[in-house]
Amino acid sequence: MKPRIITGETLAAFRRHLQEAERRPATVAKYLREIQAFAGSLRPGQLVTKETVLAWKEALAQRCAPSTVNGKLAALNTFFAFLGWGECRVKPLRRQRELFRDPGRELDKGDYLHLLDAARKTGNWRLYYLMETLASTGVRVSELQYVTVQALNTGRAWVEGKGKGRLVLLTAKLCRTLGKYCRKRGIVSGPVFVTRSGRPLDRSNIWREMRALCAQAGVEAKRVFPHNFRHLFARAFYALEKDIAKLADLLGHASVETTRIYIMESGAEHTRQVERLGLVL
Template sequence: MPGPDPDVDSGTGKPDPIAAFLVMMAAERGAAANTLAAYAHDLRQAEMVIGPLASADRQDMKRLGAAWSQLASSSLARRISAMRQFYGFLMDEGMRADDPSRALPRPAVRRPLPSVLSVAEVDQLLGRAESEAAGGKAPAVRMLALLELLYGSGLRATELVSLPIIAVPRDAPFLSVTGKGGHSRMVPVGTRAQAALGRWLTLRPAGSRFVFPSRAGHLTRVRLYQLLKELATRAGLPPERVGPHVLRHAFASHLLAGGADLRVLQMLLGHADISTTQIYTHVDADRLVKLVNERHPLAAGVAVD
């Protein structure tokens, strides 16, 4: 006997609006699997509190807001965002004429900046990796290549560990990377990272389609985290301050401090929206003051303190 149709609301027998919304998010906006799962979870959780969302009204939204009042502000903001996008979809599709989600609370959430390593600390980490790789042993050379690519190219952990060997051109200093939502981009590889990657490719076990193979396919994100924290300990750095995301942020913030354009960083990091890049990176106040004093057309003779 066939099971229930996941695209049909079991209570009404009609097409499930949430399933239709998720299909749209995947097809039209290229939402990643993890994003779709988060939307599905948040919307189903809302239904458990107030019933079918397609027929909910403003009073239902107020009940939902009260039920969610104890959530962390970041979790509440995520759930409210899912609700607003869902009702926007219903209105676009002619399933509703109004948006009851406007009755939900509006938490003010500031996204915290990731932990930052200084240039000196990254150099300390790289110095340890280089000294260990000098012996030519495969694990140490692999560690150096991983570290150089994280800091030298700003790759996400998943992008790095799942990098296929065909993504590494023979004669071009670029990698072809598939990021979030299946979007591809070309990522430049600096001279140092190229040299470390070249050393690793001569030692890399044959027979795998991945740059960093393992018995199960490719190196896992969990193992990458472990390797970085172990290296940090050996380099004399607090292991809790070191991870793939921290090195990706160091790549971005250090480039920005060196004068890189924000639009260029957006492309390198693979951000769909530049507002993500603005939150993800940071510039210290001293550099901003110096920039105004040096570059503003009316700044001559009028210094900013």
């Protein structure tokens, strides 16, 4: 049996494997980053064994949330499976299913409106319309590139993400608004939201612009990140329709169990519901 050592060659081979499996670039980068972090925890020349992986897992558990630890372990276990090091794989941390969402990280409609107002006052119309698009469609930030001038003409955008495709309907009002924006910016085809060089905006650019609005909008920065607009759409839709299966389809989720995470109620909402039972006299 060959010594189990993580080398540049094994990492390069694993990268190719993930790319051939059509994993998203962000996933590939994350997996490689986690593997390199584990490799950095080893002493020079130390072999990879079940014991070294368990020690790393225990060290992570002391300083990271269970979901964070499990994400790192998932990357490592995938790497080990690729190399045929099955005996080095470890189980994820067991944790109780979360029943309530964290209100401290929740972007509510009031926050959203304050952000729009701040973008309008600063004249950042690209970010203004981008936030409206995320919140009114529920698309992932990586799927914004599929909101194109052509899609505005039909009111339908075919988006692809995580190896799947789905149809996203764009409201007539959104199409009119974005159409005016494109005409003003001279965008005649392709993605609506682009850089000055014409390339689709990426997650880091969008997040940076959103964070810059927080102080003026009076919204805590920890609430403001692109994916939270997707959660805002999910909660608003579910509050109106109460149809989790349809919501899962709209969001592109393979399982409604994922969708449940998006629509978890807060502890305060649960308390109000229990109080309405009238069981405390």
